[in-house]
Amino acid sequence: MSQHIDDYEDFREVDTAGEKDTAADTTDPSTTADSSAAGAGDDADHQEDGYEHFCFLCRRPESQAGKMIELPNDIHICTDCMQKSFNTMNSQINNSNMNYGDLLNMPGVSMIDLGNLNMGPQPKKIRKKKAAQEAKPVLDLKKIPAPHKIKATLDEYVIGQEKAKKVMSVAVYNHYKRVASDMKDDVEIEKSNMLMIGPTGCGKTYLVKTLARLLDVPLAIADATSLTEAGYIGDDIESVVSKLLAAADNDVERAEHGIIFIDEIDKIAKKKNANQRDVSGEAVQQGLLKLLEGSQVEVPVGANSKNAMVPMVTVDTRNILFICGGAFPDLDEIIKERLNKQASIGFYADLKDKYDRDPHILSKVTVEDIRNFGMIPEFIGRLPVIFTLDGLNEDMLVEILQEPKNAILKQYKKLLAMDEVRLEFEDGALHSIAARAMERNTGARGLRAILEEYMLDIMYEIPKDDSIGQVIITKEYIDGNGGPRILLRGQEVPLLA
Template sequence: MAKSTTDLFCDFCGKDRAHVEKLIAGANVNICNECVKLCDQILGDQKEKPREESKLQDLDPHKIREHLDQHVIGQDHAKMVISVAVAEHYKRVYKPPKNLELEKSNVLLVGPTGTGKTLLAKTIARYLDVPFTIADATTLTEAGYVGDDVESVIAKLLDKSDYDVTRAQQGIIFLDEVDKIARKSENVSITRDVSGEGVQQALLKLIEGTIVRVPPQGGRKHPNAEMIEVDTTNILFICSGTFIGIEDILKNKSDHTSIGFQSRLKKLTIASELYEKLDQNDLTKFGLIPEFIGRLSTIGILNELTQDELVRIISEPKHSIEKQYQWSFKIDGIELKLPIDAKKAIAIKAEKLGTFARGLRQIIEKVLLPWQYNAKQLVAEGVTELVIRPETIDKGTDPVIIREDSTKTNRRKVEN
């Protein structure tokens, strides 16, 4: 029996006739114009998914590398390695051969802190438009111990995917500081290693591919609770670490030890040269178990950044630090200038601190903070430009302040 006109309401959202623009009435059900619009959006989103997947089906390592070049300075070897690894991974996912089983190839990035390991992974995920999450290996423990069990990283990825299992299963997990879960020695321990070798063992199946049961909406596991099943087979794992001390292992190799394609290790003193000689045996000696290393067959090496590269990082990337701060000051009405000598001072300071690219923003933030705080007051006083000098970076002296009444001659002197 149809509803009377006095009690008509939308059967989907519950709004009555007086509170919606239009109400479409059926035999025993009604729907308002707002719910129709929502349904149309849902159907439209579903139609767009095949187009997103088509990008993953035909990835070109050169195009991936070109995108990385817009955001990451230097690290040519690591860019090439990760571009090929990502293209091959999704090729295996979307174009699997009929009579050939392809092994999953995850990535290990090795290099000092502040060289761009995390940025590479983030940039790749943005380019691919896939869910991405970062997990710290040092916080992971075996199931049953205090801390996050290894399956928690899948729960984080699922959360980033808005609990869309299909999207989560083609996402990327960045597992940082895997060098910190190395066992303490090469000898197999008979005691329980909760946060070292034990975690490596727990990660094996996860990285290789298994079904993980995750509680919905970030809840806790419970025997009677409904769980979401996630297949990790097609999730790309990018692991990274600084591996402090591994250079000693490399230096101790004899001149007659063969590495890779029958090459010989010479007396090397530069860290970048040492890292280029890194192989899986060295990682085993460092404390990673062979089975875990075997799941990370693609190794990318990142070198310490030079001063010139640090200077370029300040201004050249698409979303560089310089552009971000210039935008912030421009909103308040001030033009911020960072001459090349000031950028060199910032780069030298970051290098001395050992923070490299990671420390650039902190150095600039510390210098500009009081000027950001007083920006509106400066504008009211007629200030139009701030020019950062090396002394501003090194000694904390004030930048050059240019006001509306400054002559063009004085401006040219400052800029030169």
């Protein structure tokens, strides 16, 4: 075997010497100097690129596999894969008693052109981590808004839910203080992951989106209904971290200080039927424990599932804030059952229907109620901040229509203002819209659907006539007993309450 290797080395030395002689005879010195300068420039550009290279074979980044060997057509191979390739070639030639020189001198056989190889899609780019001596704190404690400022901003976009906004403001502020402190002393601050409970359409997702926009941190919104245990059809649990990495433009350092919102968390409660395998219930809760607690997770880049053609990076979830939300249907029945047991004993026993019409029944939830719903104790323990959101009433829906910064009515008014038409709504019309949304029992989501229904004809007809100056949506139009008031230009009047 050593004889084969020696023959190959002798062949390469002779071949290389011949190439050098040929190059020396045909190459202009000035051209050589220019080429060297260009090559040095390319290397400088590569150093300033700020992105990691991936191994063409194993798809590991430079930070994990070490220094890469550069080949034509921007192909990079790690030393481990290169060594394995040589070992495989040696073993194959040793078994077949073939010589390297004989292989290269065979007629019709030439060196493989790596530039023509195509092994699937190019991997996503990953930014290099800065050196330790150059590392700067990602978060500046002075730039983190105080809780009262966070709540004031949330007030501009979210109507009601005063307690929920207050709890979120304090929890987020404490979390990023924990990240900024970076364990400067022996006191380690625990994570303040949150669990929000509230009926559909009450603003859970909207609160998180507004919060992420205020703090200017990457946000990933995942749906727990698609998560399954490893090995089953569906998204892997690590896919929620992969979505956050994508939201951070594949910047691992920035993603490690982001927010992950897992919606529909109540859908992974333990199944009541113990005879069938629970691949999307308790098993998912068990898998999420390590993410919530904080661990090093290998996640695919640019994909939800792991496969051989997708590069992997390591993300530390220790400083990622997890917010879980869900409607938890029938949780109110569990709360009522517990309260009725406590209140139906003794001379001062309450009536059993006392809590049937309590609109704030969810605010009386306890950890025991959530456990009875189907969430395992270990999972609940990693969500220390638990709060509830109230259901919306008619007055709150009217405020949602017109008060927030990007209220639905303001959006429609802006659309018609582009056609130089004023749009106004009577108070009676707003209450009729809110009453219809209450009947649908879909919260604030029903408002947009109702408005789309009534604004369709108006948005279609108005651009036809340039003489129209104002449109007033009346209560009769919403109730189906009349139509909107349309005024020509010069006849516009301010809307009276």
